[in-house]
Amino acid sequence: MPNPMTSELPPPLTGGKLAMGSLAVALATFMNVLDSSIANVAIPTISGNLGVSVDEGTWVITLFAAANAVAIPLTGWLTQRVGQIRLFVGSILLFVLSSWLCGVAPNLTFLLAARILQGAVAGPMIPLSQAILLGSYPKEKSGQALALWAMTATVGPIAGPALGGWMTDSYSWSWIFYINIPVGLFAAAVTWAIYRSRETTTRILPIxxxxxxxxxxxxxxxxxxxxxxxxxxxxxxxxxxxxxxxxxxxxxxxxxxxxxxxxxIVDLRLFKGRNFLAGTIAISVAYAVFFANLVVLPQWMQQYLAYPAVNAGLVTAPLGIFAVVLAPVLGKLMPKAELRILSTLSFLGFAAVFFMRSHYTTGVDTFTLVLPTLLQGIPTALFFVPLTAIILSGLPPDKIPAAAGLSNFVRVFCGAVGTSLATTVWNDRAILHHAQLVEKANPGNPNYSAALEAIQSVMHLSPGQATAYFERQLNTQAIMLGLNDIFWISAVIFVAIVPLIWLTKPARGAASGAASAAH
The missing domain is CATH 4.10.860 (DNA Excision Repair, Uvrb; Chain A)
Structure with missing residues (x-):
């Protein structure tokens, strides 16, 4: 990051400035990625309050992700036009404004417009946060800087459902957006105070x-x-x-x-590189599956297991335990490790977790819900950083920013697409299972007749009430079977994309090399 008055790189930060600068950048990153998932558990509440269906409410998540993805490729051009620090701080302040607009939204149309704005201004924040953090640390500590970034970027989507659930139940859904205001203002003020003297050079480029x-x-x-x-x-x-x-x-x-x-605006020629092509496809497909499951799991718990929003969020929260604990270990391990092995272990770990979930029943207890979530923290810790290093391996330094922006665009956009596809497939599979179950639930089936008689006798219901009760139970089973299909398909996808990792050939020391090139 050159100083505007010289062509030299500014020296790394030290002491209190390094600590406060890292905190501010990490908080901005955390706030950004938090908003990709904080609304997940609030969707049923938001939908009910605004008088729309849950399917329409899901647009709050997908439109944010789509707008975020579109804005990411603009980061390089905006950085050179505005300056790295001014763009980062400006993005934070606009993010705060759009968060306030989301909170005061009187209807779904207004909320979706505010979420599109929020996603768009959030676009530059992730790639810039990486660059600013890497420029703050000595090159030999690049691994630690990447580990710190990965920890905040990973914890955000994990903490989001728990925090969102608590705020929705205790206050109102608007507070899931208002929480960004104090965090964002603090992060912007500290970042400007520490980094404004380290602004990058600017030049006018055609767009x-x-x-x-x-x-x-x-x-x-x-x-x-x-x-x-x-x-x-x-x-x-x-x-x-x-x-x-x-x-x-x-x-x-x-x-x-x-x-x-x-x-x-997007350098598609980067896809000619084997590492970039295979690595970007792998991380994007994996993220699509990972993020889609973060959306459908809390919705199922709230709508069909009658979990309050805060409890649904807390069930997903343990995912962050191993993700945080292992992040510093990964930072030290990365320079020596075989990145393809780490990524393979991550994908196989995800597959095992989703396979465990594919055996859920309508009577599932809380421990059975929490255990896979806790274990999922291990592959999550191994997910982002090794694959990012593989993607950037072998690229010349001048191509690193464009490559990081393009791979982030594809990943985030696939997250939005994955969420839409998962909810659609879940609905379709539930309809199929419902039809299959109904075929057996007819008066000609003695088991069906016996079940209705038992319901009438035990619950003292009329024949019509017993039939309605049976239909509700049958629908719940169909929804459960449809979700099990989603989990099983997710496990298969993670196993199927493992070969993509082994199509890459990252250079020795790719992790530190990619980090150093980003300085």
Whole structure:
């Protein structure tokens, strides 16, 4: 990070400045990633308060992620135009403003608009937080800087459901957004006070406006198509067909334009590199599955197990225990370890956790819910940093920022797509299981007749009431079986993408090399 008055890199921070600077940047990172998941457990409450369905309420999560993904590729251009520190602090302050707008939203339309703004201004914060932290530490401590970043980036989505549940139950859902205001103002003030003298040089560069417009067009069309598909009966709807055509043509135009543009907003030529291509696909597919499960699990607990929002959040909270404990160990292990082995262990660990969850029943107890979540912290700790190092391995230093931005864009966008697909597949599988169960629940089946008689006798219900009760139980079972399918498919996907890791060939010391190149 060159000083604007010289061409030299500013020296690493020391002492109190290093501690406070790391804290401020970490808090900004934490606040950012927290908002990717804090709304997860509040969706049923938000939907009820605003008078919309839970499926519509899920847009609060997916539109934030989609807007965030689109903004990430702009980070490089904005950094050179505005300056690294000014852009980071400005993004934090705009994030605070958009959080306040989310909190005061009177209806879903206003809330979604505020979430889109929030996701967009959050885009530059993650890549810039990495760069600022790496520039604050000596090169030999790059691993520690990356471990600190990974710890805050990992704990955010994990702490989000627990914190969001507590605030929703104890106060109101608006507070899941208001909490960002004091945190953001503190982080912005401290970052500006410590880092403003370390601002990067700026220069005016042309922006690829056509590429940006194409990117926004196909991403928006695809996301709306995925979110509205279930409600509109997918391709039986002219609206869905139109959105699919716009998304496809927009994507094809975007790819052709970016590959021929002199100053592309997204450097797609990076995908020519084996490490970047295989690593980005692996981390993006894995993140899509990981994040989608963080969304559907709390919803199921609240809607079908009658868990209060705070309890649903607390069930997911133990995920952070191993993730935090192992982060410093990983920082020391990374320079010597075989990154592909660490990533493989991560994926197999995720597969084992989701396989455990695929055996849940409607009578599942809290310990059985918590145990896989606790164990999931181990593969989570091994997830982000080794794969990021593989992705950046072998790239020249001048390509590192663009590569980090592009891989983050694909990962975050896949998280939004994965959430939409998971909720749709869950619904479809539940409908299928319901139909299969109903086939056996007919008056010609003596077991069905006996079950109805038992319900009437034990619960003192009329035949009509007993039938209605049986239907509710059958629906709950179908929902459970559909969710089990989601967990089982998730486990299979994690195993299936392991070979992608071994298509890469990271150089020795790739972790420290990538970190040093980012200085």
């Amino acid at each position: 690829d406006a056509i590429g940006l417009a194409a990117l926004v067009t196909w991403v928006a069309a695809l996301q709306i198509m995925l979110d509205k598909g279930k409600d509109l009966d997918w391709f039986a709807s002219p609206v869905i067909i139109s959105l699919a055509i716009v998304a496809l043509l927009g994507f094809l135009f975007f790819v052709i334009w970016e590959l021929t543009e002199a100053n592309p």
